Amino acid sequence: MSSKDEISPETRDRIARQFIEAIPHARALGMTLNNLDAGEAEISMAWDEAFVGDPRSGTVHGGVISALMDTCCGAAVLSHPTGPRSTATIDLRIDYMRAAKPGQRISARATCYHVTRSVAFVRAQAMDEDTQNPVATASGAFTLER
Amino acid sequence: MADRNEPLQQVKLRRDNALRVLIEGVPYIRWMGIRFDRRGDELTAIMPFDDKLIGNPFLPAIHGGATAAFLEIAAMIEISWSAMWEDLEAGRIAPDAATPESLPRLPKTIDFTVDYLRSGLPRDAYARAKVVRSGRRYASVQVEAWQDNRAKIFAQATAHFLMPQG
Numbered sequence: 001m002s003s004k005d006e007i008s009p010e011t012r013d014r015i016a017r018q019f020i021e022a023i024p025h026a027r028a029l030g031m032t033l034n035n036l037d038a039g040e041a042e043i044s045m046a047w048d049e050a051f052v053g054d055p056r057s058g059t060v061h062g063g064v065i066s067a068l069m070d071t072c073c074g075a076a077v078l079s080h081p082t083g084p085r086s087t088a089t090i091d092l093r094i095d096y097m098r099a100a101k102p103g104q105r106i107s108a109r110a111t112c113y114h115v116t117r118s119v120a121f122v123r124a125q126a127m128d129e130d131t132q133n134p135v136a137t138a139s140g141a142f143t144l145e146r
Numbered sequence: 147m148a149d150r151n152e153p154l155q156q157v158k159l160r161r162d163n164a165l166r167v168l169i170e171g172v173p174y175i176r177w178m179g180i181r182f183d184r185r186g187d188e189l190t191a192i193m194p195f196d197d198k199l200i201g202n203p204f205l206p207a208i209h210g211g212a213t214a215a216f217l218e219i220a221a222m223i224e225i226s227w228s229a230m231w232e233d234l235e236a237g238r239i240a241p242d243a244a245t246p247e248s249l250p251r252l253p254k255t256i257d258f259t260v261d262y263l264r265s266g267l268p269r270d271a272y273a274r275a276k277v278v279r280s281g282r283r284y285a286s287v288q289v290e291a292w293q294d295n296r297a298k299i300f301a302q303a304t305a306h307f308l309m310p311q312g
Contacts, residue, residue: 025209028198050177054252061174062222062255063215070211071201086202089210093259 019075026071029064033075034107041075043068044107047100058102065126066094068108069138073122076110077142080120084144087120092140100135104128110138120144164234165189167241167249168226172219178212180219187231191220191273200268208266213291217273217303218258221287224275225253225307229285251310253285260303269293271300283309 020026020033026043029051035042045068053061070089077087100106110124124138165184169175178199183190193199193216201209230250233239242248275289290302 022203023209024198024200024203025212026201050173052173055171055173055246056251061172061215061219062258063174063178063211063218066214066218066258066260067209067211070209070214074210088202088207088265089260089262091259091261092210092214093257094214095257096255099254 019078023071025067029067031068031071036075036079039076039080039112040110041072041079042107042109043072043075044105046105047103052102054099057099059099060102060106062094062096065096065100065106065136066092068106069094069110069124069126069136070140072108072110073112073124073138073140073142076112076122076124077115077120077144080112080115082115082144082146084115084120084146086145088143090119090141090143092138094136094138096136097134100126100128101130106135112142115144117146118144160240161234164230164239164241165227167243167246168230169223170243171246171249172252174215175219175223178215178219180216182223187228189220189224189227189274191216191223191275193271193273195268195270202265205265206268208268208271210260210262210266213262213266213271213301214258214260214303216271217260217289217291217301218255218305220273220291221258221275221289221303221305222253222255222307224289225277225280225285225287225309226250228277229253229280229309253307253309256284256306256308258303258305260301262301264298264300266300267293272296280309283311285309 114121120142126136199212273291
């Protein structure tokens with residue numbers, strides 16, 4: 001993936017849209033790729049009644065956060081400057097800090113902080129509109145197909 | 147303990163009804179299309195294959211996030227179910243769909259670690275969870291998922307839960 005100053009914003013937006021559209025599960029959850037740049041990705045999605053895990057509080061289910069984190073980590077790996085062809089999750093750990101506020105948009109930011117020939121190491125954070133207090137953090141290992 | 151002379155149909159109805167109230171209370175389980183099969187107190191989670199679960203359309207393969215959600219749902223229903231089992235059998239609780247407050251509150255996930263062992267095929271998936279330790283405040287649950295072949299686990303996870311208090 002080229003760095004920001006080498007491609008036009010239009011091209012970047014098109015790539016971002018196609019990335020999500022190519023993943024049916026990400027599309028079904030209404031994910032939007034907000035940013036993609038050299039081993040970093042930001043993906044967000046809207047709160048929806050159908051994604052609620054605890055009806056008494058209206059909080060989204062942890063599985064929704066997992067799907068968002070996993071997709072965002074995968075995007076960060078694919079955007080790494082070494083240009084991997086594809087990736088798959090080896091393992092992912094998610095720590096839930098607090099419940100996401102019902103009705104608020106949830107966004108995840110992932111950083112692929114190290115790669116070897118065949119493995120990528122990624123960290124991610126999920127936030128609602130209160131960006132100072134993360135909803136969840138994640139760390140994982142991903143395969144790298146070169 | 148439970149009345150051994152309670153009619154069999156009534157026993158099954160009582161248990162199935164409690165399980166249904168527990169599951170139908172969670173909109174996301176419905177959205178994912180996940181169902182539960184019950185044999186006595188043993189639960190098997192079933193995730194029928196659906197196009198919206200796909201993560202890689204070229205293979206195709208189930209999305210890692212969908213697999214994680216499936217495992218977390220299976221683990222959370224198992225811990226909730228096993229925590230309410232004794233009260234249910236003793237007749238201390240009688241979950242009713244009309245009053246969600248008749249169910250104990252759901253536990254909260256503290257952390258969740260998933261291992262992906264092989265790619266999820268475009269097939270139905272099954273999962274069974276085991277409560278490894280359930281204390282007053284915290285619980286540790288292991289869960290594994292398979293598809294065509296029970297011996298070929300495609301993903302497994304460990305989850306820690308904070309149990310509802312009071």
